[in-house]
Amino acid sequence: MSDVIEVHDVVVRYGSATALDGVSLHVGAGEMVALIGPNGAGKSTLVNTLAGILAPAAGRVRVTGRLAIVPEGREVFGDLSVDDNLRLGGWRNGRRNGGRDTAPIYQLLPDLVRVRRQRAGLLSGGQQQMVAVGRALMARPDVLVLDELSLGLAPLVVAELVAHLRQLNAERGIAILLIEQNARLALSMCSRAYVLEAGRVVLDGPSAHLAGSQRVAAAYLGGIA
Numbered sequence: 001m002s003d004v005i006e007v008h009d010v011v012v013r014y015g016s017a018t019a020l021d022g023v024s025l026h027v028g029a030g031e032m033v034a035l036i037g038p039n040g041a042g043k044s045t046l047v048n049t050l051a052g053i054l055a056p057a058a059g060r061v062r063v064t065g066r067l068a069i070v071p072e073g074r075e076v077f078g079d080l081s082v083d084d085n086l087r088l089g090g091w092r093n094g095r096r097n098g099g100r101d102t103a104p105i106y107q108l109l110p111d112l113v114r115v116r117r118q119r120a121g122l123l124s125g126g127q128q129q130m131v132a133v134g135r136a137l138m139a140r141p142d143v144l145v146l147d148e149l150s151l152g153l154a155p156l157v158v159a160e161l162v163a164h165l166r167q168l169n170a171e172r173g174i175a176i177l178l179i180e181q182n183a184r185l186a187l188s189m190c191s192r193a194y195v196l197e198a199g200r201v202v203l204d205g206p207s208a209h210l211a212g213s214q215r216v217a218a219a220y221l222g223g224i225a
Contacts, residue, residue, distance in 0.1 A: 002029050003064065004143040004175045005050065010059035012045050019045040021199040022059070027143060029065075030173040032166075034186035034207065036220060037196035043179045044072055046196070047147045050177075065142030072147040074132040078121025082112055085120050085131050089138030105134040108164060126157035133161065137168070143175040144168075150182045162189055183220035187211045195220075 005027040012020040019042045027033045037043055048054045049061060051069055068089075077085050083102055090100040106113045109130045115123060120131050129149070136144055146165075150158045162185070168174050180186040187193055187207040195203040195216065203210060210216050 003027060003062075004029050005064075005067075005177060006060075006062040007046070007050075008060050010046075010049065010061060011057045012042075012049055012054055013057050019199055020049070020056075023196070023199070023201055024059075025194050025201060025204070027175050027177050029142070030169065030175055031192070032169055032176045032178065032190040034190035034193035035177065035179045035196055036181070036183045036186050036193060038181065038219075040198075041196045042199040043196055044147055045199075047071070047145055047179060050145060063143070066139060067143050067145065068136035068139040068141035070129075070132045070136045070144065070146045070149065072151065074125075074128045076120040076123075076128050076131050076135075078119060080120060081117050082120050082123070082131055083116045086134050086138055089135035090140075100138070102134075102138070105137060108137070108168070109134050111160075125152050126154065126161075129153060129157070129161060130164075133164070141174060143177065145177045145179065147179045149178060149180060150185055158185065165189075183216065 003026045007023055007025045010020055010023045011018065023046065035043060045054065047069060049056060050063060050067065086102045086105055087100050111127065112130055112134060115127060120128060149161060165176060169176055178186050178190055187210060190207055193204065193207045193210050194201050203213065203216065
């Protein structure tokens with residue numbers, strides 16, 4: 001399996017503060033991988049590094065193929081319609097070969113059809129997250145990075161989003177890196193996972209193994225292994 005994301009011994013600093021300290025991880029083509037950790041662990045810093053917004057002070061990052069990000073907090077364009085938000089995601093694809101055709105997104109996320117003309121800022125949190133996912137998919141990515149997918153959403157909404165993402169992975173082979181505080185969700189969704197604490201990867205391995213770890217259970221699963 002070739003890797004679509006490779007992060008090797010990456011160090012990222014904000015001034016004198018080190019946010020990532022020798023982080024290494026990889027995501028294979030078509031793989032679903034989780035990165036879990038508490039607030040302030042450096043998860044969003046890693047997202048920004050993968051996106052090229054932040055430059056590592058040391059180490060290397062390699063992304064093969066097209067990467068798209070669903071940012072923490074969704075960050076939809078509130079004054080624009082749902083349809084216009086989606087079209088912005090396909091901007092770099094241009095108009096050729098249906099590069100900005102939103103129809104496939106509505107087929108995947110049918111709940112957006114009835115609100116396609118509404119301003120995105122007026123939607124519920126779950127609908128906005130669907131818009132953010134759809135916008136990222138308009139880029140036709142090989143790998144999708146989701147930063148805090150479940151943040152502020154009801155469990156039923158999260159379950160629906162997870163079902164859509166599993167479908168994408170199974171049918172289209174899109175690799176997924178799920179970055180989450182909700183460890184139970186992340187470990188149930190992905191086959192492998194990394195645990196990031198204070199800017200360092202402290203554990204990694206198959207999700208089933210990590211879910212059975214006393215350290216992970218005590219810190220992230222309510223003490224139940």
